[in-house]
Structures are given as C-alpha cells and as structure tokens.
Amino acid sequence: MILLNIMFLYLYCQFKNELAFKTNKKPLLMKTKEISLNNLIDGDRISLSALSIDEIGDEHISTGIETPMKTTAFDMSDDEKIEKIEFHFREIMETMGLDLNDDSLKGTPLRVAKMYIKELYSGLNPANKPKIALFENKYKYDQMLVEKGIAFYSNCEHHFVPIFGKAHVAYISSGKVIGLSKLNRIVNYYAKRPQVQERLTVQIAKELQQCLQTENVAVLIDAKHLCVASRGIKDNNSSTVTSFYGGTFLEDQTKKEFLAYLGLNTDY
Numbered sequence: 185m186i187l188l189n190i191m192f193l194y195l196y197c198q199f200k201n202e203l204a205f206k207t208n209k210k211p212l213l214m215k216t217k218e219i220s221l222n223n224l225i226d227g228d229r230i231s232l233s234a235l236s237i238d239e240i241g242d243e244h245i246s247t248g249i250e251t252p253m254k255t256t257a258f259d260m261s262d263d264e265k266i267e268k269i270e271f272h273f274r275e276i277m278e279t280m281g282l283d284l285n286d287d288s289l290k291g292t293p294l295r296v297a298k299m300y301i302k303e304l305y306s307g308l309n310p311a312n313k314p315k316i317a318l319f320e321n322k323y324k325y326d327q328m329l330v331e332k333g334i335a336f337y338s339n340c341e342h343h344f345v346p347i348f349g350k351a352h353v354a355y356i357s358s359g360k361v362i363g364l365s366k367l368n369r370i371v372n373y374y375a376k377r378p379q380v381q382e383r384l385t386v387q388i389a390k391e392l393q394q395c396l397q398t399e400n401v402a403v404l405i406d407a408k409h410l411c412v413a414s415r416g417i418k419d420n421n422s423s424t425v426t427s428f429y430g431g432t433f434l435e436d437q438t439k440k441e442f443l444a445y446l447g448l449n450t451d452y
C-alpha cells in the first residue's frame with residue numbers, strides 16, 4: 185500500500201513537472217502562469233486516486249486529453265436527460281433548504297437542466313460538433329493565419345463554475361482552408377463541456393490539426409477560473425495561459441511571429 189502511494193505520488197510529481205509552470209514576463213498579462221501542453225500524449229491517462237478530492241480540484245489536474253465519458257453516455261435522449269437532471273437538481277436545492285414553492289425558484293431545476301444539456305454542456309454530444317467544410321486554398325496563401333481573441337465560456341470540471349477568456353488560434357495551410365467562423369465554432373464546441381484549460385487547449389489543437397490536415401497549428405488560451413477567483417485561494421488577479429504548438433510552430437521564428445501577432449512578449 186505504501187509502495188502504491190509512493191508510485192501515485194511519483195506520477196503526480198511527473199505530471200506537475202510536465203506542466204512546466206514558468207514565471208510571467210509578459211507585460212500584458214498580470215500574474216500569469218504559462219502551461220505548455222506539447223508533452224501531453226494522446227490517450228495518456230494518469231491515476232489521481234492517491235490525492236484527496238480537494239487537492240485534485242484546487243490543483244486543477246486532469247487525467248488525460250479525452251473527456252472521460254461513459255460508454256453509455258448517449259443511451260438516453262436529451263429530453264430524458266433534462267427530466268432526470270431536473271429531478272436531481274430539485275433534490276439539491278431542497279437539501280439546501282430552499283423552498284421550491286416560491287415563484288422565483290420553482291422553475292429553476294428545469295431551467296438548469298435545459299441549460300446544462302442544450303447550452304453549457306452541449307459540446308459533450310458529438311452530434312453537436314460543427315460541420316467543417318474545407319476549401320481549396322485558391323489564393324495560394326501559404327503564410328500564417330491567426331484568429332485572435334475568440335471569446336469563450338466554459339466550466340471547470342472540478343467545481344462546475346465558469347472558466348472564461350480568449351482563445352487565439354493559428355494555422356499554416358497545407359493547401360486547404362476553412363471558413364473563419366468555423367474556428368470560433370470549434371473553440372466553442374470544446375468549451376461547452378466540463379473542462380480543465382489544459383485539455384480544452386489540446387482538444388482544440390488536435391481538432392484543427394485533423395480537419396485542416398496539417399500539423400502546423402497553434403492554440404493559446406488565456407482564461408480566468410472562477411473557482412480560483414471566487415473561492416479557494418480567492419485570487420482575482422491571475423489568469424492562466426496554456427499553449428499548444430504543432431509542426432512549424434515548434435520552431436522559434438514561427439512561434440515568435442504568432443506571439444507577436446498576439447502582442448505578447450516572446451522572450452520565453
């Protein structure tokens with residue numbers, strides 16, 4: 185048992201090392217942690233069972249790149265899920281002592297249930313994945329395309345409170361291009377899941393690599409976590425930056441060009 189605990193602790197330390205927190209040198213971002221995600225490997229899963237539930241939540245550790253889903257995730261229809269969540273959310277509110285006969289509260293369980301399935305967590309269902317059409321790169325534009333400042337709203341999977349911020353994405357065409365609004369839609373599809381920022385970053389990057397048929401993709405997310413700002417450590421000033429660089433974006437010059445477009449200090 186002790187050996188097992190040491191093993192888990194080792195894995196945990198390894199994982200933390202991989203996240204490679206660096207001190208901030210960027211003038212535009214106050215107290216920002218930068219987390220580079222290129223070391224995470226597809227399908228890699230880490231066991232967190234040696235940690236307490238508070239540790240997992242406050243450290244915002246995830247177990248892998250794929251959103252953990254049950255094989256039975258879509259056995260129920262959306263309407264059945266809404267009905268079930270409504271029932272259980274009513275239980276939660278009643279347990280907290282709220283009077284559900286009050287006119288203001290009585291519709292809340294159904295409102296929350298609909299909001300979860302149809303809006304906040306609609307990105308769990310692959311049926312809601314945006315349809316991406318590729319176009320030929322007729323202009324023969326072979327330089328970097330950057331779409332910056334894509335606003336997104338997500339929710340932390342450890343506390344179910346908002347993560348919100350800006351995603352900046354870039355790619356260099358391999359001969360195919362996609363409509364610009366599709367970049368926003370891909371960001372928002374993956375944001376509408378219970379998330380950790382690191383996973384959100386990698387999921388967006390992998391999706392872009394797949395649909396654009398190129399490794400040459402970069403994603404940088406700068407976000408605030410309300411579970412850090414409004415509870416726990418109650419740090420209202422910090423934001424978290426996560427980045428993923430693929431293909432030529434791993435080269436210094438290309439990475440610097442991308443960061444320069446974002447107005448970020450490139451000396452790191």
Ligand SMILES: [Zn+2]
Binds near residue numbers: 344412
């Ligand atoms: Zn959280």
